[in-house]
Amino acid sequence: MRIRTVLSTFLVAAFNCAAASSPVVIPFKIRGHFPIVVAKIDGIDVPLQFDSGDQSTVALQQSILDQVKAVPTGESSEQRYAKGKELQSPKFRVPRLQIGRAVFTDIIGRLDIHGPSYPATAVGQKGFCSEAAANGRLTLNVCI
Numbered sequence: 380m381r382i383r384t385v386l387s388t389f390l391v392a393a394f395n396c397a398a399a400s401s402p403v404v405i406p407f408k409i410r411g412h413f414p415i416v417v418a419k420i421d422g423i424d425v426p427l428q429f430d431s432g433d434q435s436t437v438a439l440q441q442s443i444l445d446q447v448k449a450v451p452t453g454e455s456s457e458q459r460y461a462k463g464k465e466l467q468s469p470k471f472r473v474p475r476l477q478i479g480r481a482v483f484t485d486i487i488g489r490l491d492i493h494g495p496s497y498p499a500t501a502v503g504q505k506g507f508c509s510e511a512a513a514n515g516r517l518t519l520n521v522c523i
Contacts, residue, residue, distance in 0.1 A: 405479040410502035418508060419477040421447035428504040437476065437488035438468070439506035444490065449473050456489050468492050478508070 407414045407429065414429040418437075425443055435456070439449070449471040458466045468489040476483045491506045493499045499507075 405481070410504075411500060413500065413502050413504070415502065415504055416478055416508065420473060421475070423447060425505050426503055427506050427508040428499075428502065430507045430509050435489050435507070435509060436483075436486050437473065437506060437508045438491040439471075439488060440491045443505045444471060447473065449488070452487065458489075458492060458494075464494065466492050466494055 405416055407416045409415070415426050416429055418425050418427050420439075420443070423443075423446055425439070427437065439447075452470040452472055454470045455467040456470060458468050468491075470487055470489050473486040473488055474484065476486050491499075
């Protein structure tokens with residue numbers, strides 16, 4: 380028996396979100412126990428794993444960064460994983476990212492990197508997104 384899961388995402392008055400005044404329902408798929416949402420970046424559909432524990436707004440694989448012509452900021456962020464050493468992840472600027480009707484502008488993200496001691500589970504995602512994209516003003520309601 381399949382269980383359908385519905386994710387309702389409410390974005391409330393996010394500074395850089397054009398659709399912040401009303402609730403936004405964002406459909407997602409479960410792949411390998413991970414929620415996958417589809418974001419539109421520079422007109423390209425990009426499957427992203429939703430990661431509520433990540434402090435980055437968005438982390439994209441290098442192939443996607445190349446496709447959307449993301450602009451490097453010249454800065455990087457330290458990534459610390461449960462095991463292993465710190466990794467430097469270059470930051471970049473994405474002018475527009477859309478998830479459902481929610482539009483975010485001038486997003487600072489990072490390169491999706493993982494240490495060999497803590498690899499990401501590949502479930503078809505091209506990166507990760509988190510509630511940080513909405514400046515912490517994101518509420519998730521999951522109904523099963």
